[in-house]
Amino acid sequence: MSLREHVDAIVVGSGFGGSVAAYRLAEAGLSVVVLERGRSYPPGSFARTPAQMSRAFWDPDARLYGMFDVWGFRGFDSVVASGLGGGSLIYANVLMRKDEHWFVREQPLPGGGYENWPVTRADLDPHYDAVEKMLGAVPYPLDHPVYAHTPKTRAMRDAAAELGLEWRLPPLAVSFAPAPGAEPGIGLPVETPSYGNLHGARRTTCRLCGECDIGCNDGAKNSLDHTYLSAAVHHGADVRTLHEVENIRPLPRGGYAVDYVRHRPDDPDAPREPVRTMTCDRLVLAAGTYGTVYLLLRNREAFPAMSGALGTRFSGNGDLLTFLLRATDRGRARPLDASRGPVITSAIRLPDDADGVPGAGRGGYIEDGGYPGFVDWMVEGADIGDVVARATRFLLERFTGFFASAPDTNLSRELSELIGSGALSVSSLPLLGMGRDVADGELRLRDGRLDAKWSVATSEAYFERLRKTMQRIADVLGADYADHPAWFRKRIITVHPVGGAPMGRHPGEGVCDPYGEVFGYPGLYIADGSIMPGPVGTNPALTIAAMADRMCSRLLAARHGVSPTGSGPASTGAGPAGRSGGKAMGDRGTAGARADRRAGRDRPSLSFTEEMKGFYRPGVRNPGSTGERFSFRLTITVDDVDRFLADREHLARAEGWIDAEACGGRRPIHRGWFNLFAPGGAPDRRLMRYRLYFADGEDRPRTLSGWKNVFHGPLTDIWPATTTLYFRILDGHVPEGEDDMAPIVGAGTLTIELADFVRQLASFRAEGPGGLAALHRFAKFFAGNLWEIYGPGVD
Numbered sequence: 001m002s003l004r005e006h007v008d009a010i011v012v013g014s015g016f017g018g019s020v021a022a023y024r025l026a027e028a029g030l031s032v033v034v035l036e037r038g039r040s041y042p043p044g045s046f047a048r049t050p051a052q053m054s055r056a057f058w059d060p061d062a063r064l065y066g067m068f069d070v071w072g073f074r075g076f077d078s079v080v081a082s083g084l085g086g087g088s089l090i091y092a093n094v095l096m097r098k099d100e101h102w103f104v105r106e107q108p109l110p111g112g113g114y115e116n117w118p119v120t121r122a123d124l125d126p127h128y129d130a131v132e133k134m135l136g137a138v139p140y141p142l143d144h145p146v147y148a149h150t151p152k153t154r155a156m157r158d159a160a161a162e163l164g165l166e167w168r169l170p171p172l173a174v175s176f177a178p179a180p181g182a183e184p185g186i187g188l189p190v191e192t193p194s195y196g197n198l199h200g201a202r203r204t205t206c207r208l209c210g211e212c213d214i215g216c217n218d219g220a221k222n223s224l225d226h227t228y229l230s231a232a233v234h235h236g237a238d239v240r241t242l243h244e245v246e247n248i249r250p251l252p253r254g255g256y257a258v259d260y261v262r263h264r265p266d267d268p269d270a271p272r273e274p275v276r277t278m279t280c281d282r283l284v285l286a287a288g289t290y291g292t293v294y295l296l297l298r299n300r301e302a303f304p305a306m307s308g309a310l311g312t313r314f315s316g317n318g319d320l321l322t323f324l325l326r327a328t329d330r331g332r333a334r335p336l337d338a339s340r341g342p343v344i345t346s347a348i349r350l351p352d353d354a355d356g357v358p359g360a361g362r363g364g365y366i367e368d369g370g371y372p373g374f375v376d377w378m379v380e381g382a383d384i385g386d387v388v389a390r391a392t393r394f395l396l397e398r399f400t401g402f403f404a405s406a407p408d409t410n411l412s413r414e415l416s417e418l419i420g421s422g423a424l425s426v427s428s429l430p431l432l433g434m435g436r437d438v439a440d441g442e443l444r445l446r447d448g449r450l451d452a453k454w455s456v457a458t459s460e461a462y463f464e465r466l467r468k469t470m471q472r473i474a475d476v477l478g479a480d481y482a483d484h485p486a487w488f489r490k491r492i493i494t495v496h497p498v499g500g501a502p503m504g505r506h507p508g509e510g511v512c513d514p515y516g517e518v519f520g521y522p523g524l525y526i527a528d529g530s531i532m533p534g535p536v537g538t539n540p541a542l543t544i545a546a547m548a549d550r551m552c553s554r555l556l557a558a559r560h561g562v563s564p565t566g567s568g569p570a571s572t573g574a575g576p577a578g579r580s581g582g583k584a585m586g587d588r589g590t591a592g593a594r595a596d597r598r599a600g601r602d603r604p605s606l607s608f609t610e611e612m613k614g615f616y617r618p619g620v621r622n623p624g625s626t627g628e629r630f631s632f633r634l635t636i637t638v639d640d641v642d643r644f645l646a647d648r649e650h651l652a653r654a655e656g657w658i659d660a661e662a663c664g665g666r667r668p669i670h671r672g673w674f675n676l677f678a679p680g681g682a683p684d685r686r687l688m689r690y691r692l693y694f695a696d697g698e699d700r701p702r703t704l705s706g707w708k709n710v711f712h713g714p715l716t717d718i719w720p721a722t723t724t725l726y727f728r729i730l731d732g733h734v735p736e737g738e739d740d741m742a743p744i745v746g747a748g749t750l751t752i753e754l755a756d757f758v759r760q761l762a763s764f765r766a767e768g769p770g771g772l773a774a775l776h777r778f779a780k781f782f783a784g785n786l787w788e789i790y791g792p793g794v795d
């Protein structure tokens, strides 16, 4: 007998790979739980004050639960993110495809061995398309009058033209316009997509503040929480923040167990919570390069067949940070305004031998950097009064800490000295380089902690080429060139760590196959930067997301091939029928629902999310208003609005979870049905019925059978009648009409709190042709029924 929660798929981490996987798998009808160690960051919640900034780092041992996870290894420093949406919270929004010829085949490496990509650009192109669309990727609108004055972008374009290099405006996942294809403008309200927004927060278009790398408080970044994760939640994924995975292992009869802890940052006195365990059929590791490789190394004994390639092919994707200082034009300061615009707007491309340019060397990109406006005055800090200078030093330290925070490196002071005093801010610009360095690094454990072995030695020719080109850009712009201080010790700072669990053609070459499935462990997938068998060369997030999308297509196709026949959907017109006393139905029960959803795409559909909370008593028959806490969160979906309205029973699909200690914690709904205003046996009586199948903590099938009684009375009864749900928990999966014969496990009452009701209203979404009109018809139906029941004509 198992006390564990079991789902179809667990996704560890919610960055580019994890979010895509969560959405694709939930959308296909699998029960999905996402375990993310960091917090959720709605717009407006990102740290800005010095006090907030000082807590914005990730180190739970020091009770720090912030967004910046800073690593200092021997040859390099690195920054990654912790939070719902992973790196998308702090990244610079650039979504670039890996160049076609950079998917090299068996290319010899300087130190021996070779680099080999078992996928091609053609394999990824359809997935690149899908991700770009979902993330709303558009180039910086430089030609539009509002954005035309962005000096750094123009300077990069001028420099590239002068040097004969290719320059481009890469796609950025930023909302410059309120909706795709609409006229761009600053600070306009962004239209909420049909799948809603998990924060339920207002978003506005980009205001060019340069704060992208410290979190966008306007919600203008189309980060993963606003896009893939919101869509995943809409499709029933259960996303849990502050849940950190510690251990993983395969189960003897298939599937995987995952041990995790919950963090409670808001309660400083809280003792460490006990380790909990969940199980799943498929486990997707998407904890980022460091997170995933650390988990696999730490649990290596549980995976004896794991490839010896674990830890190999690591690199920093050729990252190099440098600065242009004091740009001039005809003897006067040339404005570059690094603080105007998103952090990155344009890219200069350095060709590669692999492009058919012999002697070019290893290729790369140089992009304009940016920083928040408040850093401008920090840059001038050395010249101003004591108090401000102190604040300046503090903030500058924090800011540069995003790029490097090795304990022995006080970059702020060095950088401050480099910059010197004077009117610098306007004529200075960080340059961000990246490209095809040599992926011969290794991630491993040292004293139980993650350690990395990597140096610039074998990549020196590449880095020298990048630095020389940056110096030439500086010359063209009449600027001084400055290396990052760490370069003097041949250290680099990477924000793009990749590799460590590389894909390959066989276990001798890689940890996972070209789809991310781990060799020797069916159902164990890796979907993050660690599967790259070499540097991406461009900014890697889009490639990580596209590979995750491709992985899911294969996973779902394979699953369809072997999928047991489902007994039919919980869709409109087909109610719950046939008793199922077996164990959790998992994805079997949703196969038909998926088909129905696909079929329903040419018809208007709508959905909304309902959260109810209340009390439950085991062992009683009649619902009362006291007992143990009980809640549920359901997404109700009407696949075909017209069919729903015409149907006497007004039946819709319900997905989501219930949460109650007595039932074993949070339990996913395996199948669920909802009837809105079904006939109640009298003209002035209607029923809202809920039937939810789930399995409790001991894997016993259970049914929540609930009803809201809506019958004639004073108008003041509308609120309690429509927001109070009485329910029983029944043993087994009990079909409609058989409640009386089923053993009762307990009963309770749930209500909707006002705040949840407001959220519910905001969650209504219509999809498909004529969606808005369908929403209108639905609203009329709802109001009409209330009128029929409570209106003056009924007595």
Ligand SMILES: Cc1cc2nc3c(=O)[nH]c(=O)nc-3n(C[C@H](O)[C@H](O)[C@H](O)COP(=O)(O)OP(=O)(O)OC[C@H]3O[C@@H](n4cnc5c(N)ncnc54)[C@H](O)[C@@H]3O)c2cc1C
Binding pocket: 012, 013, 014, 015, 016, 017, 018, 035, 036, 037, 038, 079, 080, 081, 082, 083, 084, 085, 086, 087, 088, 090, 091, 092, 093, 094, 095, 096, 213, 243, 244, 245, 246, 286, 287, 288, 289, 291, 292, 295, 344, 402, 495, 496, 497, 527, 528, 529, 530, 538, 539, 540, 541, 542, 544
């Ligand atoms: C300042 C900065 C700017 C950047 N700009 C760009 C850019 O413009 N374009 C681009 O392509 N890339 C950019 N990047 C890089 C990009 O953010 C990463 O390449 C990308 O986020 C990696 O995606 P991923 O899925 O591998 O992992 P991540 O996005 O890092 O997500 C991993 C997630 O897993 C969670 N996690 C880790 N361990 C555990 C655990 N044990 N249990 C539960 N959860 C866990 C983490 O909290 C995190 O949320 C930038 C990065 C930084 C730091």
Ligand code: SF4
Binding pocket: 174, 205, 206, 207, 208, 209, 210, 211, 212, 213, 215, 216, 217, 218, 219, 220, 221, 341, 342, 343
């Ligand atoms: S520039 Fe400012 S508003 Fe625009 S995406 Fe970046 S942080 Fe958001």
